[in-house]
Amino acid sequence: MKLGLFKPKPRTPVELVLHLRHLLPYAAPNPDVRKSKRTEKICELRKVILEVRTVLYGDERSEPAEEACVKLTQEFFKEDTCHMLIASLPHLDPGTRQDVTHVIANLHRQRVNGRSLASDYLERNTALLAMLLPGCEDSELAISYGAILRECIRHQVAAKYILESDHIKLFFKYIQDPSFDIASDAASTFTELLTRHKSTVAEFLDKNYDWFFLEYNSLLESSNYITRRNAVRLLRAMLLDRSNTPVMVRYVCSLDNMRIFMNLLRDSNKTIQLEAFHVFKLFLANQRKPQEIVKVLIANRSKLIRFFSDFTFEKADENFESDKAEVVKEIATLELEGQPSLKEISC
Template sequence: MSTQVVVPCFSTPMKGLFKSKPRTPADLVHHLRHLLPLTAPNPDPRTSKRRQKTCDEVRKVIHEMRTVLYGDERLEPAEEACVKLTLEFFKDDTFRMLIVCLPNLDPGTRQDVTHVIANLQKQRVNGRSVASDYLERNTDLLTMLLPGCDDSELALSYGAILRDCIRHQVAAKFVLESGHIKTFFKYIQDPSFDIASDATSTFKELLTRHKSTVAEFLSKNYDWFFKEYNSLLESPNYISRRNAVMLLGTMLLDRSNTSVMVQYVSSLDNMRICMNLLRDSNKSIQLEAFHVFKLFAANRTKPQEIVKVLVANKSKLIQFFSDFTFEKADEQFESDKAKVVKEIVILELKYQACSTLKRNVKKSPGEASHLAASVLC
């Protein structure tokens, strides 16, 4: 008589019974801090497998952090968990360790790191930005993120993190006032398109986000800054010229920079650079240059040297603007162009009247005539 042995099947009810308990936000940060120093490359081949396992574990931890902050296809992020992760992350030097060890991680993990840091930078706890407070105490970290890395993939990760940092005014102010912004003039023209493009994005963020800080910086550093900036406008690199003239228009048209704009458009050298850009072979550069040139034409306090150049080139300018158009030109563009032409025509009439009055003053030098000439001219 045979006995049939029935083996109980636990596959369905027992599934997931022995799953590890999800790590808390604090556990994730503590575990990451423990792992990061172990990701450093080691020439000893016997440690390569161990290091690879560590890097794989780091990737998992970073992915878990990303899930906490962004949620997944099943769950939305929990506010309490985001707050706890933010506080734990910025409480000690996890941010510093992550930046230092970023070169040890693979590109996929680096990308997840930038997403995690981007979210943590935006988190607010009791109305305060924990990231801003941290950066105010650790401004030296910003220098580690500045352009200067020859590894384009790593440079892109650093650039993304830096742009998230300078969303905080304290960080942007540090980069501007410490003189590190000079670094960007080099890397904006880097032969590597990725590095140049990333540096340009960060440069624009620095010079447009925090209005009062930027206006103060430009006023204090006008001479050297625009000397360097004009070299970008005259760069043989088409992309550098295009990006530079676009950003210039954005800066000068911002109301916070009115005093800087008046100073810039009062320079004959600056106007000559702009007029050369109007003749650029690229249409988009021509259009952006026009948005800057119209400021020179609209300036009510034009220096006499600028007036003379505009009057001397009146015919050429009017002919140029009569042919100056684009496929997608709108009413605003046509209106601005008409105003520029009108200003140049009126300027010649004023200049001729001024010249006539000055000649009369020389023939009959009276106090009233001198006064009239000074007011008109």
């Protein structure tokens, strides 16, 4: 008799999720569960997570089946499996955590009858987001938690919840964490949060302008060049987005803000200098510059023109030289009485 003929029948997608839900409580240590039993269950849990991943992504033998993905997605978001799975991450090995991250990422992008079940789930379970955020400052979990959080932010309901809560303030701490992994992952999530959902971000920046940019300017003046570089790059993206035009106009009317960018133009890092230039030119393109800004530019006219004459980059975009010429022209013709017309600088 060949035992290979009696292999167990593969579980259906629904059975896989039900079995996953049954095994997840064993992930965390429990004094009421024998160590040997828990070890056995965790081993089984790893296999089930891998099976779920195979259903969603396929393998070398077959592509994922749409119907199976739909049924798995429906069962996964029917109850609290998502919350249980994320809560188990600290107790799983790195390889299994990576599989979990891929599974959740796929499920958040699945659509059933044109609808995102993940979005509906997050709207009912915002506590999940509150659970993910503290994990972003754990050196072992930051990559997994950050990746999952970014998948959640793809849904407007999740981004809006974080932006409207005090959780958004945590990112100013995470981004400046001494750990490179924590800081860089937090910067990626912060960028996603402030660029993906245009109308939500514009509303947030308008309502929270004062405290947000006070905190943000501290990133621009950070002693860490990676923090400065990421902050300048993200600010450029935000200010040049048409949805944020009112915020951009408000930002470039501030003398304190302009002074920060005059300093960043002299940064030792060339990438920061170039990114800073693309923001600095917005202060010059503003046709309603406050007189205090005009006075500072006039007082520093000679130094600025001399500075820009040597301000060159090997890999600058094709508009750089023409933009620089417009900036120099504007500085050279500034007057305190009446504002000269300035052609709009290409961005």
